[in-house]
Amino acid sequence: MNLLLLGSGGREHALAWKMAQSSLINNLYIAPGNAGTATCGTNLNIDILDFDMVKKTVLEKNISLVLVGPEEPLVRGIYDFFQSDKELSSVRLIGPSKNAAALEGSKDFAKQFMIKHGIPTARHSTFTKETIEQGIEFLKTLSPPYVLKADGLAAGKGVVIPNTLTEAKSILREMLLDEKFGAASHKVVIEEFLSGIELSVFALTDGKDFHILPEAKDYKRIGENDTGNNTGGMGAISPVPFVDKAFMEKVKQLIIIPTVEGLRKDKLEYRGFIFFGLMNCNGEPKVIEYNVRMGDPETEVVMPRIKTDLVKLLIAVGTQTLGRTTIEFDERAAATIMLVSGGYPDKYEKGKVITGLENVNESIAFHAGTKQEGGAIVSNGGRVLSVTSYGNTLKEAVATSYKSIAKIDFEKKYFRRDIGKDVGA
Numbered sequence: 172m173n174l175l176l177l178g179s180g181g182r183e184h185a186l187a188w189k190m191a192q193s194s195l196i197n198n199l200y201i202a203p204g205n206a207g208t209a210t211c212g213t214n215l216n217i218d219i220l221d222f223d224m225v226k227k228t229v230l231e232k233n234i235s236l237v238l239v240g241p242e243e244p245l246v247r248g249i250y251d252f253f254q255s256d257k258e259l260s261s262v263r264l265i266g267p268s269k270n271a272a273a274l275e276g277s278k279d280f281a282k283q284f285m286i287k288h289g290i291p292t293a294r295h296s297t298f299t300k301e302t303i304e305q306g307i308e309f310l311k312t313l314s315p316p317y318v319l320k321a322d323g324l325a326a327g328k329g330v331v332i333p334n335t336l337t338e339a340k341s342i343l344r345e346m347l348l349d350e351k352f353g354a355a356s357h358k359v360v361i362e363e364f365l366s367g368i369e370l371s372v373f374a375l376t377d378g379k380d381f382h383i384l385p386e387a388k389d390y391k392r393i394g395e396n397d398t399g400n401n402t403g404g405m406g407a408i409s410p411v412p413f414v415d416k417a418f419m420e421k422v423k424q425l426i427i428i429p430t431v432e433g434l435r436k437d438k439l440e441y442r443g444f445i446f447f448g449l450m451n452c453n454g455e456p457k458v459i460e461y462n463v464r465m466g467d468p469e470t471e472v473v474m475p476r477i478k479t480d481l482v483k484l485l486i487a488v489g490t491q492t493l494g495r496t497t498i499e500f501d502e503r504a505a506a507t508i509m510l511v512s513g514g515y516p517d518k519y520e521k522g523k524v525i526t527g528l529e530n531v532n533e534s535i536a537f538h539a540g541t542k543q544e545g546g547a548i549v550s551n552g553g554r555v556l557s558v559t560s561y562g563n564t565l566k567e568a569v570a571t572s573y574k575s576i577a578k579i580d581f582e583k584k585y586f587r588r589d590i591g592k593d594v595g596a
Contacts, residue, residue, distance in 0.1 A: 173198040173233050174482065176212075177219045177249075178240025179205050181509075181539035181557040182467035186240060186481075187211035188535070189474040193482035200232055206548045207538025219244050222252045229262055236482075236489060239266040239443070245463050246276035246324060250440070263489025264442075267463050271439035274461040278320045278360040281461050288433035290426055291457045295362035297322065300347045309361055310339050318362045319343060320460075323355035328401055328516070332364065365459065367452040370411050371469045372419075374427050374445045375484060380494035381431050381445075382484070383423065385409045385476040387469040388594070393516060395589045402516045403554055406508045406590035408565055409472040413451060413594065422449065422456045430461075442488050471537045471557045472505040506568035507559040508576060508590050509539070513583025515553035523550040523581040534560040534575035550581055565596035 174196055176187055184207040191199055191211040199212030202219055215232075217224050220243060229237065237253070239245055248269035253259045266272075273280040279297040284290075294313075298306035310317060317339040321329030329352045333339040346356040373384040387409040393399040426447060434441045446462035446469075465473070474481070478499040487493045512519035521540075525548045528536055537559060540552020558575050562568030569591040576586060590596070 172196065172235040174200070175229060175232065175234045175237045176201045176208075176240060177225070177237065177244060179203050179208075180240070180467055181537045181554065182465055182470040183240040184208050184211070184537040184539070185470045185474040186238065186465070188537070189477065189481045190238075193480045195480065195482045195486070198232070200228070200234070202228065205538045205551070206541040206543045207536070209543065220247065222249055225249070226252075226256065226259060230258060234262060236263045236485060237265065238485060239264065240464060242272070242275050242324060242462065242464050245269075245272040248272075263486070265485050265488055266443040268440040271434060271441045272463045275463040276324060278322045278460070279358055282360060284433060284437070285458055288429045288436075290429050290433070291455070293318070293362040293365050293457060293459070295360055297358055297360050298343070298347065299358055303343065303347050306343050306347075306359065306361060307340055310336060310343070313361070313363050315339075316364045318364050319346060320360040320362070321346060321352040321356035322358035322360060323352075325352040325355040326403070328352075329355050330401065365450040365452055365457055367450040368413060369459070370414060370449050370451060371466050372422055372427070372447040372449055373465060373469070373473060374431070374447070375488060375493070376431050376441060376443070376445060377488045377491045377493040378431075378435060378441050379491060381427065382493065382496070382498040383419070383427065384498075385473050385500055386411050386414050386419070387466070387472050389466065389469050390587060390590055395587055400516050402511070404466070404468040404509060405511070405587045406506070407468045407472045408504070408506045408569070408591045408594070408596060409469070409476055410504060411594070412565065418451065418454060418456065422447070426456060426458060442491070467539075468507050468509055468557050471507040471559045475505045475535065475559060475561065476501045476503070501561070503561045503563060504565040504568045505559060505561055506565060506572050506591055506596065507537070507557045508569075508572045508586055509554050510556040510558065510576065510579065510584055510586050511554050512540075512550055512552070513585055515585070519553050520583070521549070521551050523583065524548075525550060525555070525579065525581045527579040530578040531558070531575045533571050534558050536575070536579065555581065565591055565594065569596045
């Protein structure tokens with residue numbers, strides 16, 4: 172069968188790398204892809220938010236299954252577009268409906284869903300420009316630090332955590348009155364700060380059954396010891412040392428099952444990956460956020476730890492037969508470290524020639540923001556490469572990734588040197 176993967180980042184390279192290993196594939200197309208995905212299949216230079224263009228490609232290339240990598244096409248309703256088009260009715264699109272994608276597209280919707288279905292989360296309330304004074308009063312009922320979230324999509328940067336009430340009031344005004352995050356912050360969710368350790372849990376569901384994938388922990392801040400601005404992610408590890416069977420059973424019973432059942436009860440069609448951003452609060456899991464796709468850079472450690480044929484699982488999702496399948500994991504640890512452009516997540520330059528990739532033989536260099544230019548591979552984004560390694564221990568996996576990173580170079584290359592240190596790696 173012919174498959175189409177939509178997206179262009181490190182997540183998509185990791186998914187393409189995994190999908191390309193399947194014996195069920197004739198041709199794998201990635202749109203628009205990057206210099207790394209080109210080694211797994213054929214890149215197609217199309218705009219994935221132009222659904223008519225996606226349709227044209229699907230029909231021309233005789234595509235049987237489409238996997239959507241990033242959130243924006245899902246939030247904009249690509250699943251519904253496929254479902255309502257007669258010519259596309261036999262094509263399986265892996266991803267939630269537009270209504271279900273609101274779990275990521277609207278923080279307020281996600282919170283209401285959690286409350287409705289009894290899913291543990293932080294105390295919160297939502298405010299608009301008109302109710303800003305009530306928002307300030309609500310801030311006064313909380314203890315610092317404060318969590319302010321833009322309701323809509325903000326490319327992973329719509330969360331601000333001020334340490335003082337004065338700063339929190341100021342940021343609330345910036346978000347609602349000055350549109351700090353554009354239309355994404357027309358509504359702002361204020362919530363209590365949860366104290367604990369963050370982790371990411373993933374499930375693949377066909378709307379009835381689900382498989383839990385390997386958990387991961389990512390590192391969002393640009394600076395070591397989790398300092399500086401939030402980024403899209405500077406690295407990730409899997410498994411997570413503080414996660415045991417008892418904790419995962421709580422996650423399953425308190426969060427995953429109520430989420431999948433809640434989607435079904437609310438008649439929200441969902442066939443695809445669910446990302447649960449969790450906080451481990453003294454052994455009790457609470458949901459910080461949902462994403463309606465795989466995380467990045469977590470995908471770069473989760474995919475290498477799945478031994479089962481991913482395409483087989485995706486077909487089962489599309490045909491709602493996931494309950495008849497099993498999933499097997501690689502027991503080894505995996506660690507990924509992100510190489511980013513100097514200046515990221517603020518101003519940075521593109522077009523820097525990348526050298527040394529051919530010398531990396533102990534790790535997988537997943538491409539995030541790269542492109543082929545002539546005979547060279549050059550940087551084409553803030554996050555450039557994600558270097559993933561296996562190890563019998565996390566410490567070993569991390570050490571191998573750093574060893575491989577030393578072989579890769581481009582102008583103003585930057586990476587964190589403390590990935591995994593907080594958990595003893």
